Amino acid sequence: MKLYQSIVLLAALAITGSSICTEPTESRQQLPYNFYRDYLGYFLIPNTALMNEQKRDLPAITGTSQQTTSPEDKTADLTIHAPDNAEVLGLFLTILSQQKKEMPENLLEKRVTEKLNLLVGPEGDLSGSILSTIPTITTFGEITAAKNLIAPRRSLEELKSLQARLSFLVDNPDVLEKLESALRKIKKGEAMFALFFKPQHKATTELLNSLYFPDVPGFAELNKSTTAISVLFYYLTLSNLYNLIPLHTTGSIFYNGKNALYAPSWKEKLTEFVKLPYTVTKDVVISEIIRHSPALYRYSKESNGSLDHITTNPQRRTISMGDLELLMRHNLAQDLGNPLISKYGPNINNSFNQNPGIMPKLSAYGITAMEDFVVVARAAAFYMAERDYANIFKNFQTKLVGMAHIVEGLEELNNLIKSSDAPELEEVGTEINTLLEHQYGNDDLGRLIRALKTDTFKSVSYFSNKPRILTTNALMCKKLDFVGALCQAGEIDDIVAIARLIKDHEGKPSPFSLATFIDEELPLLKITDGWNLLLIKENPICNSIHLGLGGNANAHFAGPHGSGKSTTMKSFAVAAIMAQSHGAGPFKEMLIAPITDFFVYLDERENIRKNLSTFMAEQATLDATCTTIKNLTPGSRSLTIMDEGIKGTVEKSAEKRVYKALKGIASIPHSMVIAATHLFEPTKLEADTGRFANYYVKVNDLPNNTFERTYKLERGLEEVMWWFKDDEKRERFINWLMPENNADTEIVAENIPAVAVAA
Incomplete structure (x- = not known):
């Protein structure tokens, strides 16, 4: 642990007075066959991406919510590279493959799915598939639509409940539009949510974690404490600002501070302390000018043949470049000690032999140049640290703004479901409501949701509350708790997409309608004016058939x-x-026994x-x-x-x-x-x-x-x-x-x- 982190850690512990504990990591065991990875992933993401996703497990969730894929020492890259749709889909399928182990009932065999072009078209991609005709908005909606397509429902009760939701949305287009608006907000944040699961290179991870306490037992929990993280952040900020202070500023502060402290009266003491910033600033500016002057300032000389009589003005505390040359010419530089540290030099009142030649001048210029190099190096260190800090905060805040969009969208969905007086919709909003209820508690998830709703995460800004950004990013260790709610948002998205298809096809030659399900012992399929979803035209060819009963x-x-x-x-x-998968389809009428x-x-x-x-x-x-x-x-x-x-x-x-x-x-x-x-x-x-x-x-x-x-x-x-x-x-x-x-x-x-x- 770095020294500064140890010091600030002790201070933070004293301030928070909290006891620190860590939960044991639960090991995950992959099932030999997983529906999300091995079935949906087989169709929905490219083979290369699929292989990469299958090879890795979700990394352990750390206090700073960053992960590392390999120890390769690559250059840190803090730029936000938003993943494309295929990568987001692959990451979400990987998450679901580890969070949800159940196998859907009534699952169609893979080759049936392929030959009927349910999930992939003739070219082996999404285009030209039945799935591509379902206008879902979110990635979780696309996953849900795909899952439903390949696992047709059999239960009459479940099908009628689904159709009740569809009928409500078709009859209430204002609610339908508001749900679509909420889903678009969730879609806006999905790529950033996926980035919290995307592994980083080691160098990037180390840089991202540099503003946090070490992620080790006993310390990681401090990253979730606003007080502790504020102490660390402001300490690091002040430490970095110190690099901008010129070399002799500290001496000026002590000198002028001592004068103020020993002023004869309290009134004068107060006056001197009030004037101290101005006095120090003036001294620093004047000293920098004098330090680069080739003329004598602190010392003076009188020449007498080969001898120079040198005298000192003790009231002048800065040594000019001309002073340095004079001292070097008379071999008095050793009396200065280290000129990069001491600026006071000896009190001289004596005569010395001259040292002719150009070397004294070059030495004086060299010492000044070395001092300037140190100043520039410290300024460069300040700039690079500030640049890295700015990029870190931009990285964190950009992703968290995306999470704020998701929370906003989930809240809108939850409020619409509650206010729409539709019990059918409430059944698919339970996990969303459960997630949002945490904001009224004091657990980590509740603190995270409350933080994401603040103005800090309305947009990315350099002037945002940085300790809040750090704390909220650390609280993203609860990111997996959002998966269940997002899956339910995907279910709503799938229903909304079908309702939109029904609404958009009203009065058109290509009807998209609710099916009628009946309870019959023997099979029945009666389709009136059915048409091919994959051959959508202005005037599609409609066909009818009646089988059974x-x-x-x-x-x-x-x-x-x-x-x-x-x-x-x-x-x-x-x-x-x-x-049977969505309650409706491309037909005018359908009578079917499931x-x-x-x-x-x-x-x-x-x-x-x-x-x-x-x-x-x-x-x-x-x-x-x-x-x-x-x-x-x-x-x-x-x-x-x-x-x-x-x-x-x-x-x-x-x-x-x-x-x-x-x-x-x-x-x-x-x-x-x-x-x-x-x-x-x-x-x-x-x-x-x-x-x-x-x-x-x-x-x-x-x-x-x-x-x-x-x-x-x-x-x-x-x-x-x-x-x-x-x-x-x-x-x-x-x-x-x-x-x-x-x-x-x-x-x-x-x-x-x-x-x-x-x-």
Whole structure:
């Protein structure tokens, strides 16, 4: 420990009279599989960032809330480098992976999430995903929206409670706008909050901690004491200011102070002490001028041949550069002692031989230059220390201003929930309220919240209350206590985003509406005017389908490759998932009995590692999917989308195998299937089972051997029979699909490889 810290520490202990104790550090043990890191992180952050985040645990929380990643002695960097969205997301997922160990129920398998583009688009990033269409504001809102998308709700009670919140916000647009405003304030502070968790290099950490007591047991708690930290701060400030005092100022203070002390009367004593600052300042200025003068000041001489008679004026206490040269020329410099310390010199009244040459002058100039160098070095030390202190305070205050935005946003959310008279919203605001209630207590978290609400953290200013900045930064050791409240703010954000979608789509050709959930033993999915979220246009193509309870339990989409069957089929599956994850979706109406199991079979490929050809992989996955559906427990309600069951063998064999598989599934009462094939045999399932309905996606035949996709789903087979019966037209369509003939081919979802997986 440095000497000055020891001295100030003892003073602070005496002032505060507090007993110091530290809590033992609780070790964290990572679970082998973690939902936030290994599932959400897999999709939401780049692989390189993910690997970096997975390798580290949250550093121990210190009294100054700074961490170190490595002992590398790099140059300290106090500049605030605000992390980008991906880095903030990675840091928050890392925090959640260590704070929240639970696994969400009803979790979709990773490949289902990928193939339905729930969290990532076709290019492997957020753009082009269903998540990107949900306009959340905060990062925690994005995480919550992602978590809900891949874990559809099953409970009718939970779904109806969610819809009650959505209905309230849609019916009260003023509350919706105020909630969005509060969430934007939280978003404004998220990057700064993340910086409190971002490790620093060792050199940066040491510099940031230089204004604090040592972070060791018995001392760290003093960093949270305003009194103790003020004593330390002002001591360091005065110590640094001492560097600006010229070398002989102390002597002037003692000399003039002694004169004032020994003044004959109290009136004169008081007068001299009042004048002391002026007197000292005047002496310092005059002394600096005299010190650089080449003329004699304290000494005088009379020459007589080779002898100089030197006399001293004791009333003059400063030695000029000319005086130094005179003393050096007569070998009297040794009588001065150290000229950098003593400015008084000997009282001389004698004659001495001269020392000719230029060396005495150079020596005098050299001594003065050395004194000036010391003055400049001390001034430079003052400047660098002040610069570092200013940067430290700017670093701390910038991050704390961000935290103040978060507290302000959380308070606005809390007040809106309490004043809106909506019990449904209060259920998602409990942790926010619990956090803010601490401000009325005297624990560290309460002191932190109260401090963040002061004017000190309205904006960054050099003239802010610096001890408060230091104390508040030390209190950020309670930063993890904000995570629960921010997660709840994320839940509110997710609800607000869906309410905003409903509101923004009112009266538009692309409806976004609440689903209607019913309690039925058998599965039911009835969608009216559903549209594809990923193909948002001014006038989107809307399609309808009715499966189960009053309609056929299963649907077969027949027709050519590239007509839009897969795109339409996947849009229905996404609509059902959106309804159960968020209570609403891209449709005019939906009637649904909550689905308990989602299955996706999409374009299996060969697996060389398992020695499986394309056909073998397709057949194995098809068999596994059918077996899983048949083994569902009573009370289950499943939805399966199956695209081109088998393509890795001749068409006749593929037809028989797909027909057999679909017919077997059709007999299962608690299963719904939407299957898309280009084969004729499965079209017979409607007549053979009575539980399948045939559909097709209409394609218009235009002049000049061109076609037009309509993406419009139609009931029946009549207009698509050309695919099975008209060889010439089928060949023209296949030729039109070639990339050189059709610029739109790449957007057809059926061309995107996918995998069949049980949810």
